[in-house]
Amino acid sequence: MRNKIILLLGSLLLTLASCTKDAGTDDASATADTACPVTFRLETEAAAGIAPLNEPSTRISRPILDLNFLVYNDGGLVRSGYMTSPMIPTMKLVPGTYRVYVVANFGHQLGPVSEEELLRLSAPVTAPEGFVQGDAMYLSGMLTLNVAGPTTGRIVLRRMAAKVDLTVWIADDFKDAYLVHVLPGNAPADCPAFAEHRLSASAPQLEFPYADLTPGALRTFTMSYYQYENLAGTNPAVIHQRERTDANAPEGASYVSIRVLRDGAWFDYKVYLGGNNTSDFNVRRNTVYNYDITIEGVDADDLRISSTEYIFWAGRKLSIGGRYYRDGFAWSTRVAYCQLEIVTDNCDPEEEYTVSFRPLSGTFHEDWTMEYMISSLPSAQREYKLLAPGEQVTVHKGNGTSEVVFAFSNLESTKNFNTEDNYFGFTVCDSRGRGRTVVLSTNMNEWLK
DSSP states (O other), X not given: OEEEEEEEOOOOEEXXXXXXXXXXXXXXXXXXXXXXXXXXXXXXXOOOEESOTTSOOOOOOOOOOOEEXXXXXXXXXXXXXXXXXXXXXXXEEOSEEEEEEEEESOSSOOOSOOHHHHHTOBOOOSSGGGGEETTEEOEEEEEEEEESSSEEEEEEEEESEEEEEEXXXXXXXXXXXXXXXXXXXXXXXXXXXXXXXXOOTTSOBOOOOXXXXXGGTOSEEEEEEEEEOEEEEEOTTOOSGGGOSTTTXXXXXXXXXXXXXXXXXXXXXXXXXXSSSSSEEEEOTTOEEEEEEEEOOOOTTOTTEEXXXXXXXXXXXXXXXXXXXXXXXXXXXXXXXXXXXXXXXXXXXXXXXXXXXXXXXXXXXXXXXEEEEETTSOGGGOOXXXXXXXXXXXXXXXXXXXXXXXXXXXXXXXXXXXXSOOEEEEXXXXXXXXXXXXXXXXXXXXXXX
């Protein structure tokens, strides 16, 4: 897997020269003779980057629709205001040291809050599109200002979110492989305006919508999304991109999971984000991360790759003429059997997999039933249990192999019917609801060899 990273910061200069009324805190000592005029200049963070620097810049460029400014000294709040234009009005301040805070595009007036309250200010989002408010993004900046005479303060505003642009390619030599999904993970859903942020285990995360790409048989895919800053840290021991694995990544580091389908098996490629493709796992605010990812194949020694395989065998892995058949129920006297085999390798050891079903079409008599048994359990724990349509049951956890037998009986009272026109949809999915549905049939002509 080849990983190219470009990191560039947007640059926008806003020159401000107008004056607008603001809310101030009266200070008897701030007389016309002692107070000094203070003007402000707002701009976004200056351009910076990580090699290769000759690549074209990708910008996060959104306007300022509104802003709150708050000025404090050691005595508390001195000035505050809410503007619907990108400016801070000229003000007069007595000589001294001030801390000036600005937040933009919050859409409302913060009011005269204490500095302690302001430092706890954050901007939670509940969906991936929540980072853009109208046509603007959350911005924040702070300046420590020493006033001894007429003063101009330069305040640098930084977008609180980062942007991730990525393109995924499946190499030409990796035949018959197709993309299933591309999903971000460990993306914070909240971020403080004036403090560095690292995702904690208990903090809320964004859930990105699952988009099944399988019907398109795609071998390339491009997406862009925003996420909040996540300063997960660095690991100097990582000197090659193949070492950016779960074992070496700091806890809570942001990543993108790429699932590929090949020969009925799923392969998940985990790409950790950061400032480089080795030791840096930090996702910084106001930064664009540009990833060009090539999936070159399956390598059992590459611990960034995990595999999941679901196979529905006809009967209890029925062999006819030396061939095994899939995706079917095979009648054995009064019961039709199908066996699900789940094999996982290098997956999350806490991940659980569930199965459910629903009848699709065919002749179903009044007392028909579906039962299941996890046959890979120790013999003392094996038993058939009823499975209702739509009911989800956990059948596998972590890594290894699980076998589940499904038994279909088509009864009317005590009379059995070995029908051959029954179709079922069986769905296997993980704890996040990601999975696929397989159509199974009692019709032998529909089985796969």
